[in-house]
Amino acid sequence: ERIAYTSEFPFNARPQLVYNYIATPSGLATWFADDVNVNEDIFTFIWDGEEEKSRLVRSKRNELTRFEWIEREGDEYLEFRISQDELSGGITLTITDYEDADELEEARMVMERLVESLRATIGG
Secondary structure, three states: OEEEEEEEEEEOOOHHHHHHHHHOHHHHHHHOOOEEEEEOOEEEEEEOOEEEEEEEEEEEOOOEEEEEEOOOOOOOEEEEEEEEOOOOOOEEEEEEEEEEHHHHHHHHHHHHHHHHHHHHHHOO
């Protein structure tokens, strides 16, 4: 059974900077996938030579991108959401994706490593 899971990651960076890394093929290829190609609204994510296609279905500048996985069953999606704390000015990147229930812990660990790579890249 595949289930949705959400992970939250605090950042000390401007939302505009983080948004560039969650909304553009070059930004996503920096930390999330080995490579990302786009053709109109279809993003092709490449990991270890394997491709997975998604459709960009929602995008709100400096706040949100959501991709629907095309070849997966059901309504699975990948979402990156940026929220900013009014008091501290810090931001949180919330990532939602789907994984097999028995591989959930490993998926969370992989996501943490990917986000650490993003933090190292942007200094956040």
